Amino acid sequence: MSSKIMLVEDEQPIREMLRYSLEKQNHLVIEAENVSQAREILMTNRPDLLIVDWMMPGESGVEFVKRLKKDEILSEIPTMMLTARVEEMDKVNGLDSGADDYMTKPVAIREFQARVNALLRRSSRNLDNQIIEALGIKINLATHQLSIDDQLTSIGTAEFNLLKFFLTHKNRVYSRSQLLDFVWGQGVYLEERTVDVHMLRLRKILKPFNKQDYFITVRGMGYMFSDGKIE
Amino acid sequence: MSSKIMLVEDEQPIREMLRYSLEKQNHLVIEAENVSQAREILMTNRPDLLIVDWMMPGESGVEFVKRLKKDEILSEIPTMMLTARVEEMDKVNGLDSGADDYMTKPVAIREFQARVNALLRRSSRNLDNQIIEALGIKINLATHQLSIDDQLTSIGTAEFNLLKFFLTHKNRVYSRSQLLDFVWGQGVYLEERTVDVHMLRLRKILKPFNKQDYFITVRGMGYMFSDGKIE
DNA sequence: AGCCTTCTGTCATAAAGTAGTCATATTTCC
DNA sequence: GGAAATATGACTACTTTATGACAGAAGGCT
Structure with a gap:
């Protein structure tokens, strides 16, 4: 399985080596030399995994990851941190930067590959093998089926994804452009009104x-899935 | 979705242009000509996004942003930096001022709008997850709902914003024109009496x-939200 | 490959719902 | 009482949303 991986590392030799190793596993690698370059890339790209050096000139990798984890869209991306020395490990652990895994440099290649694949597996499994349910609306991510009050009902992909998003993001308004980002993906440019139409279709189902x-339609703001509880 | 954006820029023409562009996207714009004015505004306002010129007479934008990012509360606000020349970009990148994005002047309007919206979308979780409450009046920014004494009550957008402003600015009188600036945004030209009408509607709710x-109506002055406590 | 069905995004139009203004009533203060 | 400031009700233009229709895309079937 090929994944898109972003490598944020200032030292060119290490970058080379890691890239070589990743590409051997059939992954697509995007490199960034520093944090601002990484940010730049994230504006238009969504990698499946980030590998970030802990210590870099300019803004540090820790800062970068910390901020990333506050970002609604990007926080989902699994992140591996590279630290130069063993001693720094503790710091990393202490300050919970929010990274999902750490490795110390020099990197052991076999272990590196294993951990990368583990991270990728973990994040993809989370998404698939699940049944999400709320208010009698149940969707099966694995089979892409919808059942309402235990009755199987047919639904198209777009509506399915929209429904999935709302089932996992209750009680909050999302603007049309947010929905386009989250459900259709960043970089997909569609009319905002398209969301209306899909909401209509979802409601019809x-x-x-x-x-x-x-x-619920929140005038001037967007749409919301509310389970009725106040607060 | 409408957000409150503060523009810190000394050159008036650029300010005008950016404001125009932002207002077209339905954002509410507050302008500051220099850093101290910006600080002043931050005392009583909490924008969703800051756009700061890098080079300004007096205290520079970089300094301003750096200090801001040390502030516990304000550091959460996403910040875009404007730099005058390409060469300065590197400096900005090197010095991690803490800004979340940069653009070089002259600003390309389409790109500007896109970046602004991207910043807002991505950070909106942090800003929206609040519930503001006072005297049994509770508003939920995430759901845009109002509940009074735990009873859900319907409210329009204009009144909601007005209420939100007062809930976060208690015990102080604001003139009609101040309210127009802060709640409706600078540059929106409306009759001052309009505020009266919305106060009326709010009171009716x-x-x-x-x-x-x-x-409370303060004759000759404006309106105030008072929680009854004496200072 | 060709045909048929289903799905998707866009648009035009209908339908709601709001916001801002104005005219008039009411209050306040001297 | 009278001027000035506010409150209030009504109206309308405007904005936002719902909805039905349509053409192209995607997929499935034979």
Whole structure:
């Protein structure tokens, strides 16, 4: 399986080596020499994994990861931190930068590959093998099926994804452009009104079961999935 | 979705242009000509995004942003830096001022809008997850809901914003023009009497719960939200 | 490959819902 | 009482959303 991996590392030789190792595993590698370059790339790219050096001139990798983990969209990306010395490990652990894994340099290549693959596996598994349910609306991510009140119901992909997003993001308004970002993916340019249409279609699917009212239009703001609880 | 954006820029024409561009995207713009004015505004306002010129007479934008990023509360606000020339870009990159994005002047409007929106979208989780409450009046920024004495109550956008402003700015009188600036945004030209009407509407919403008296008319001055406590 | 069905994004139009303004009533202060 | 400031109700232009229709894309079937 090929994944897109971004490497943020200032030392060119190490970058080379890691890239070589990753490409051997059929991954696509994007390199960044420093944090601001990395940010730049993230504006238009969404890697499946980040590998970040802990210590870099300019803004440090820790800072970078910390901020990243606050970012709604990017925080989901699994991150591996590279630290130069063993002693620094503790710091990293102490300050929870939010990275998902750490390795000390010099990097042991076999271990590196194993850990990278583990991270990638973990994040992809999380997404797939699940059943998400709320208010009698149940979706199966593995089979892409929807059942409402235990009745199997047919649904298109776009509506499925939209529904999936709302089931995992309750009680909060999302603007149309946010929905486009989250559900359709960043960089996909569509009309904002398209969201309206898909909301309509989603509601139509839910209507026979009287569940359509959980999907609330917030005028001037966007849409929200509300399970009715206040607060 | 409308956000509050502060523009810190000494050159008036650029300010005008950027403001125009932002307002076109439905954002609410507050302008500051220099750093001290910006600080002043931050005393009573919390923008969702800062756009700061790198080079300004008096204290520079870099200094301003650096200090800001040390501030616990304000450091969360995403910041875009404007630099005058390409050469300065490197400096900016080198010195990690802490800004979240940079653009070089002259600013390309389309790109500017895109970047601004990207910043807002990505950081909106941090800003929105708040519930503000006072005197049994509770607003949820995430859901855009108002509940009074734990009862969900419907409210329009304009009144919501006005209420939000007062909940975060208690015990102080604001003139109609100040309210227009802070709640509607500078550059929006409206009749001052419009504020009266919205105050009326806000009071009508609160009346069934007997909360309307906390919104006090100060004759000749403006309006105030008072929680009754004496300083 | 060709045909058929389903899905998707866009658009035009209908339908709601709001916001800002104005005219008039009411209050306040001297 | 009278001027000035506010409150209030009504109106309308405007903005935002819902909805149905459509053409192209994607996929499936034979």
